[in-house]
Amino acid sequence: MRTLRISAKTVRRLRETLLKDDEQERFAFVYAGDERDLLANRVMSVNDESMARQSKTACRPAPEVERQHVSECYDQQLTPILTHSHPFSAEPKFSSIDIESMEHFREWLSGLFPNRSFGFAVVGTSGIEAVANDVTHLEAVSIEVLGEWKLDRPIADTHSRFSVEAADSELSESRNQRYDRNIRAFGTNGQRRLESTAVGLVGVGGLGSMIAEQLARLGIGELVIIDPDDVEESNLSRIVGVFDHHVGESKVTAVREHLLKSSGGSLTVTPVQQRVQDCQSKLDDCDVVIGCVDSVTARSFCNEYAVKQLQYYLDAGVRIDTPEAAAGDGTRGTVAEQDSEPPEDKVTEETGKTDDQTVKMTGYVHLVAPGSNACFDCLGRHDQAATRIEQLSPMEREAEQERGYIDDDELAPEPAVVHLNGQCASKAVSVLVELVTGVHTPPDFIRFEDHDHEMTELTTAPSEGCPTCGTEGVLGVGRRSFGNAHFKPAERRLDSD
């Protein structure tokens, strides 16, 4: 069965638009990305003046309004879901009149736009029912709310990507033995959920390899590990499971070898030695993506992928401020292994006054449930200066260094230590376990300081002005393609200004 993935923000918008005190039925078009699942992008409400018919038991927009929205939706390479409300019903079902109307619509739309997808939904005070076309008929679609814990009133009978069938929740005796202590912590169902979960892990350096190790020990079912790099000698102080004889081998191969041992052979590990930007389809079957990369470009990519696909994304990173920053000796003082914390955290505190203030180590874990809490760009974590340097070709980089546009220390390796990575990895895994097992509501953002042993938990909200998940963003658009084009101006003289 296909699923309609929908963010908490979109659910709220549907309820605000369609369920009003006068209990009239109302209509909206949900524009959705069309992957294997439908991904809700936005709600386009139809105002009362644009309705051809509206009462407490029926509603229908004017035909020209229907045509306009359906065409606009297809122009944007999205799928329309024609949605109306049953304000009188908590858990709504399509009525017999709805079913008859939908069949007429199906014939009309299929004739007008052959081979294009569409769907229908009905919204009640607590539930949503939906169907989508499947060549010759309409087929039921399950509903999944990303970040459903952000809703005041949850949607009834939703699908969770982490849930397991009751019949599947038993574990074999050997599995019970291996995971006995885990089961005592979060139950057989929690353990089974972990075993059914596929995680895409982007970056298996010092931090990523520790997360992978913990996931393997926890009994996660499948890991896709993505990293383009080979093992270097300087990695040996941090990467779990990597030893001297691995130098020169790909990181993903070396880490995989270790993970298979850690998991007792039960873990499926898919190694991908590529940049994540070049292999995004490898993440499509994952339930959660975790990013532990040292490039802002890759982080931004993972965030955008998650927002487009309505996928959970966990971004983890550490930061080490060295004393040179405070001393102002011209060297790069504020450095980070994953340097993309929110701007307010980029303020370098005065250091270097006493011995115990000379090095400041921080880490963070950022859970992105697209459209339900803040994404990477909502918090202004994108860093144009860093991405500009990252995206230069070697020749361009050399040219800019010669011109003095890039300082040598901007390209220098960043400080990194195993114990800070270990703390961050544990926090990231902790958030993942909460998300998957449901034992606690996962936090939106955790920031911790090694020096003060302080941890701060932040609640975030998506920003309407966010270029990625906001009104003009790409929430739920999927992998839509506009192809190539040749645009020509209308006949006129091209004058120079």
Next chain:
Amino acid sequence: MKRGCAYEEAAKLGDRYPVRYSESDRRVIIERFDYPEGWSPRFAPMRYDLPETYPRDVPTVYVSGNISYERRRPEHLLNWVHPPDDDDAEWAKWCIRDQHVGWDPNRDSLVKLTSMMRASLADPHTDNPFEEA
């Protein structure tokens, strides 16, 4: 890359110039850009390579490798830096450091970048050519 955004901006640019847009290559070519006075020839192509993170980051700009400026070579013209697919030096990089452009993904676009490029090419020796655009 926000594909819908890139496509719409290229289409808008196409209202004024003949424009070839390649989504797969993340490339926009203005086939016949009207270079400001002082450049020769006055009509030649210009190319924008869109970053993987577009529109959060500014495109890389290449001017035609066949054009020249009437006086000394502008500092921003890096005619030894070509796109990776350009073996014939058909293009030359026009250096726009991001801090000079002040690129804002919510406000700027390929149309705006083209206006800024016009200002930059019209006064190619200034240190910060985009400031007055």
